[in-house]
């Protein structure tokens with residue numbers, strides 16, 4: 001809890017996270033944005049710095065001092081452009097903050113150097129220094145500490161140069177110093193506020209993202225739970241075929257559709273013969289195994305469009321949409337033969353299995369309960385007549 005609080009703590013003076021790993025993570029996150037902002041700001045500052053060469057010419061003409069100033073401006077602008085290029089390419093805000101600090105120090109040094117070369121234009125330069133301080137804090141994306149140090153270097157360097165080369169009085173130095181301190185305080189406060197706000201915004205965004213992630217995984221988990229529940233509800237857990245409830249739902253829908261489309265629909269009621277004897281002889285566990293083997297053989301004997309469910313105990317039901325009576329009869333026969341051909345292994349080897357099947361054909365008036373009743377009656381006939389047979393509307397084998 002304490003370390004989590006530390007992670008979210010922002011230093012009052014630097015405007016950075018107290019937690020170093022969090023700070024590095026933040027810097028990495030904003031890296032690409034900072035890179036392009038830095039590059040753009042350096043390009044603009046270079047253009048402005050170079051343009052002041054015109055005022056140099058107006059004031060100095062083609063004197064030695066002018067050429068000194070010109071060389072200085074060319075050096076500063078050239079270095080800033082080179083740095084803009086390097087920062088744009090690989091100016092890692094997290095790993096190389098000094099690369100972002102360097103242009104500030106170069107610009108500050110260049111600005112200070114103007115004083116000894118153009119001491120008579122000090123009043124204009126004071127305005128330029130105040131603007132430069134603001135630009136350091138606000139225009140060039142930088143860390144608060146870097147901006148503050150470079151700005152203090154600019155302010156103090158300018159004051160010293162003004163005192164030595166422009167010959168201003170000690171009183172003027174104090175007045176100028178106060179003005180520059182004020183500019184620094186304003187710039188510093190504004191950037192500190194910005195740094196804090198950006199970090200808080202970053203934290204909120206991160207929090208929102210992690211909440212979204214939790215929510216997504218929760219949704220995923222619920223969906224998989226739902227799927228599992230549906231699977232359990234819709235399937236018989238011993239045999240894997242449809243549960244009775246699910247089968248009835250599907251069969252009702254298929255029957256209704258076949259009635260609407262006026263297509264044939266057939267229905268099987270399948271009962272394993274003498275299953276009580278199997279249970280009594282081999283026990284319930286082996287009985288279960290036999291039952292699920294029969295179910296899977298039944299399922300494999302059907303088309304994918306047919307549906308099969310466990311009606312209860314050792315009884316299965318099958319719905320066959322789009323199936324004519326003769327075809328249904330053939331399917332039931334094949335199913336019966338496939339069950340009879342099951343060759344059990346181990347101690348069950350030699351156990352002969354068989355099923356009796358009642359096949360009902362849906363008439364336009366029949367609902368599902370009618371079909372079940374018809375198939376059940378036919379199944380009863382088959383059982384009575386010796387089992388291991390298919391019975392369909394009076395036909396039997």
Ligand SMILES: Nc1nc2c(ncn2[C@@H]2O[C@H](COP(=O)(O)OP(=O)(O)OP(=O)(O)O)[C@@H](O)[C@H]2O)c(=O)[nH]1
Nearest residue numbers: 271272273274275276277279284287288313314383
């Ligand atoms: N192992 C096992 N046995 C079950 C299951 N459900 C029902 N049974 C048994 O299936 C047997 C069905 O017996 P009966 O209804 O008398 O019918 P039968 O012995 O198959 O005889 P016929 O249907 O007349 O051929 C009963 O012994 C039930 O206990 C089950 O899930 N597993």
